[in-house]
Each structure stands twice: as C-alpha cells, then as structure tokens.
Amino acid sequence: MSFFRSLVIRFYAAVLILIGLAIIVFALNLLPLKNINEALLYIQSNPHARIITGLSGLLLIVISSFLAQLILGTFQREKTIAFATSSGEVTIALSAVEDLIRRLTGIIPEIKELRPDVRATRKDTILVDLRVVLKSEANIPDLTARLQEITRAKIQEVLGLEGQIIIKIHVAKIITTEEKERKRRDSEKDEPTIPYGGYIRT
C-alpha cells in the first residue's frame, strides 16, 4: 500500500472516529447544549471561522471521492486478469472465466449443477470456488479430483496462464434418484389440465 493511500485511509478513519466521539459526547450529555450553541453561533458570526468550516467541508468531499475511486478502482482491477502482449494489453473478466467453468457441467454427467466463483490475487494466483450439486451415483472423492483436474486444465488451456490455480470444491447437495423422481412427478402434477381434454370430436 502506498504512503499516500495509507495516509488517506488513516485520515478518513480519524474523521469517522471524531464523529463517533462527538455522537457519544452528545448522547452522554457531557457537553452542555449551551456551549454547542455558542460554538455554532461563533462560527456563523465570524467570517474567518465560516471560511475554515467551508474549506474543511470541501476537503472532506474531495477526500471522500478520492477514497471511493480508490476502493472502486481496486475492486475493478481485481475483477479482471490482465497480461501484456506486443500490441497492447489483454484483460479477461473473471465472469468470463466463470462462464467457461460453468460450461464444464456437460462434460461430467454426474454433476447436476455447478456454480463457480473466481477471484484473482495479486500474486498471479487464481482462486476458484466451485459449489456443486451432484447426482447420487457419483463417487465424490474421484469426481471432485477429476473436476479439479479438468477445471485446472481448461483454465490453463483457454487462458494460457502459468500462475497457480487453486480450486476448492464444496458439495452443496446430492440429489437421489427418488428425489429426482419426486420432482418429476411434482412438475407433472403442476401442469394445468386442458378442460374437456379427454373428449374427442366425432
């Protein structure tokens, strides 16, 4: 973290702490209302005090917007993977990598549902969290190992990245054949019947 960035964050924290303290002082009635009123009247009546107050407000707005840009910019940067080529830069949205992983569902028939969450760290590492719903016939250790291998190979093949790829799998649910059958029956039940559907015109 750069010195300037650290300074801005510390300043903002100090301002928020001051506001918090002021609220506590007000709540505990430590400062009489009369004194607060006098201070406000002094600021309002003295042109120099008004200028200082106005400038402080302006400074706070500038610092706030700077901090917001800093935070949003960092988030934006972390949502993409970038690499340089001879003609410029190539950035890949992490949502595109998630699209890619989602398409692996078709490759492994035991997977009913796959929800990936991809993050990139500053040390060229890609973290992939996979939330999977499996069919009951699946052998979990074998399947998860295979899924990790396929995911890693696909990311390396398509993105051409050489950095570390960490894949975590969370088996969220296992659907049994009875459950599937029940769901199928439920959906059939829910289908609206056509009035006089059984009658045939003669």
Place this chain on the structure above:
Amino acid sequence: MHKEESRNDLGTIRIHDNVIASIASIAASEIEGVKKVEKSFKSGLLELLDKKSLAAIKVEKDKNQEITISIPLIIKYGFGIPETANKVQENVRQALEKMTNITIKDINVNVQAIERG
C-alpha cells in the same frame, strides 16, 4: 469525440473516432473465435430506436497524438483466449494502418464473456 486530421495539397482529411472504432470492430469480428464485439449501453439504446449502432470500442489519444484502442470482446467457447486476442490485435492494427495510415500505440483487448459459438 476527436478527429484524426491529415493535410494534403487539396485540403484536409479528417477521420472521426467512430470510423476508427468501426474499422476495429469489423477487423476484430473477422477473427475466428470472436463471437462478437460488445456494444455499449448507448449503442443498445440507439439500436432500439433503429438507429446506427456502434460498438463499445474506446479510442483515446494521448499527448503525443498516439492512439490507444480498447476492444471489449466475447470469445467463443473452445478457443484459446491469448491466441484469439493476439490475432485480434494484429488484424485490427493491420486494418487500421491499411485503411487510415494511422499508427496505433496500443490495442487493448478486454474479454468480457465466453459464449457457445
């Protein structure tokens, strides 16, 4: 929007940034593996009104009058991203240099999604 300007004996020739963006968009779409060039929100609205649509390609000029282009792309599933992005950069550079004589500093490719071709 800027305009690229060059002068000859008969007068000046100006090339609008939209023209550069259009050439880049067509050149990028020619590459196998590119599903489409992303459209901007503004171009989406214009398309709804049946008006001319522009891709969300950014054309920026720096202090030295050098141009940087940023192209948002959707890549077809099954194609290698680095190779496809490289081909896009090369094709866009060639097309722009051939058609406009403009030298491009950087062509940045931004892969936004992967879709089935």
